[in-house]
Amino acid sequence: MSEVMDALPGIEQIRAAATRIAPHAWVTPVMRSPVLDTLSGAVLHFKCEHLQRGGAFKFRGACNAVWALSDAQAAHGVVTHSSGNHGNALALAAATRGIAAHVVVPEGAVRAKVEAIERAGAILHRCAPNQTAREAKAAEVQQATGAVLVHPYADTRVMAGQGTLALELLQQAPGLDALIIPVGGGGLASGVAIAAHATDPGLTLFGAEPQGADDAARSLASGQRVTSVVPETVCDGLRALIGVTNLDALRQHHVQLITVSDEETIAAMQLIWAELKQVVEVSSATVLAAILKQPERFAGRRIGVIISGGNVDLQALPW
Amino acid sequence: MSEVMDALPGIEQIRAAATRIAPHAWVTPVMRSPVLDTLSGAVLHFKCEHLQRGGAFKFRGACNAVWALSDAQAAHGVVTHSSGNHGNALALAAATRGIAAHVVVPEGAVRAKVEAIERAGAILHRCAPNQTAREAKAAEVQQATGAVLVHPYADTRVMAGQGTLALELLQQAPGLDALIIPVGGGGLASGVAIAAHATDPGLTLFGAEPQGADDAARSLASGQRVTSVVPETVCDGLRALIGVTNLDALRQHHVQLITVSDEETIAAMQLIWAELKQVVEVSSATVLAAILKQPERFAGRRIGVIISGGNVDLQALPW
Secondary structure, three states, rough: OOOOOOOOHHHEEEEEEEEHHHHOOOOEEOOOOOOHHHHHOOOOEEEEEEHHHHHHHHHHHHHHHHHHHHHHHHOOOOOEEEHHHHHHHHHHHHHHHOEOOOOOOOOOOOOOHHHHHOOOOOEEEEOOOOHHHHHHHHHHHHHHHHHHHHHOOOHHHHHHHHHHHHHHHHHHHOOEEEEEEEEEOOOOHHHHHHHHHOOOOOOOEEEEHHHHOEEEEEEHHHHOOOOOOOOOOOOHHHOOOOOHHHHHHHHHOEEEEEEEEHHHHHHHHHHHHHHOOOOOHHHHHHHHHHHHHOOOOOOOOEEOOOEEEOOOOOOOOOO | OOOOOOOOOOHHHHHHHHHOOOOOOOOOOOEHHHHHHHOOOOOEEEEHHHHHHHHHHHHHHHHHHHOOOHHHOOOOOEEEEEHHHHHHHHHHHHHHHHOOOOEEOOOOOOHHHHHHHHOOEEEEEOOOOOHHHHHHHHHHHHHOOOEOOOOOOOOHHEEEEEEHHHHHHHHHOOOEEEEEEOOOOOOOHHHHHHHHHHHHHHOOEEEEEEEHHOOOHHHHHOOOOOOOOOOOOOOOOHHOOOOOHHHEEEOOOOOOEEEOOHHHHHHHHHHHHHOOOOOOOHHHHHHHHHHHOHHOOOOEEEEEEEEEEEOOOOOOOOO
């Protein structure tokens, strides 16, 4: 990955992304719940990206990347490696432009997500379930086809696309005091942090990370990027290691990480299903779990809670 | 139940109900799904009453009944018998007026629903799980307390309240060709039929009923009210026998019933969860099951699909 390709986007790039994806992406609603407000002691505004096209925020970044290509680049298609939502999003985004999408899928990925990627029309390439195998297979496809690599998070265009979510949320729910964002590879967190602070520098930013994949929290705490964490969490969308520039964004924007156990996340997931009546995937529930774990940090404040996705295998619920 | 109390409401009463409940009830969204449109061959507009206060359309009728009382009547509180959503709705509605709610709950009612009724502040009264026991216990409470009975469906005020849903939907999604409504006791179906045809006499009206509680379908087919059906269906919200005047409304408004098996309903429920990402209860899925069962009756038409509730026991999903 060249330095240029994964540089952090500026607010102008995020605004341009918002214009670029507007014809294709959906404006997702913001939901409230009196019961969850009472339970948390905070005023929660849930940004429902599980209702985004493809069932996750990932469509924003993928769509921006696909439509940012020149016609000559686009002709060869796009390729990525993804355990699920980004692959699906890239396939859907490629379809809006009528170009090929190659998706490298690690063995063991959530069945419902892989099926969705196939339905979206992608060409699947299987690989072993580790970062090295994923990147090697993607490079191989890239060589063979000339397709443009669209990395799930370490990609300027992708981060800019994810950042559009914050522009939308802050317009829908003015006067928020803080945002809380799930942290995996950091594409969402970095895009949102940049867009949020460009709009309102006073916003406090929190990130929620599974304890079993807490490389970002360790990296921020130790001052250097920790890459030794072997992810072990039910949050399949948050297993990626934080990207280098993504970590820079977390630092620059003083994103405060809260780590949560899988048990806490699963309990929060059930609360969201029962109270908001929304089918969200387990990774999406880390944010509510974090709020309920450290309520004193959120008490009485207006919080934007980013629900990242809703692609769930209904036959294999985690409780 | 006197003739006056369960007379069918006119459109003026439904419009008055809309004004009366507006400060308390929520305007629920209408959702779309390209995937479900493709699957059904129709253009589906899902009216999301599972996002209504209390998680079901029942709040509309209960709220109208509670606020239609004189201060003198209200002082004694309200009472009802309900296997779930209506009891919860009445408790919530009574709380908006600061009056007591007595709820008769049959043994074997869905645990999540009974817990919600308790949380809403109602005084619970248990009884055997049959219509006779429910009515007897409610009459007993009524005698003892002077509380006003608010029947779940054979009540003019309740039907008028449920009808407000149709006024709202037809404003949100103009140009619908047909509506499809789940049919249990018929409070929702009758209120919606009256409001819908007062707004647009050209609307085709469909009702969806579980095969295991198909007394309304049998009653319409045979020309007289069938009361011999012993309900046996997973659709706990649709086990009630159709009310006398409710049945009249179905006849007068030419509501066409489609019966569906529990298996078909459960499959439709999973589709709604997976595609709309909405937690709806099994009774709510009868309507999509009916559309998918007889697609030729809906093909190419714009359909208002009424999702009645979302109060689910997440520990006991029907698949």
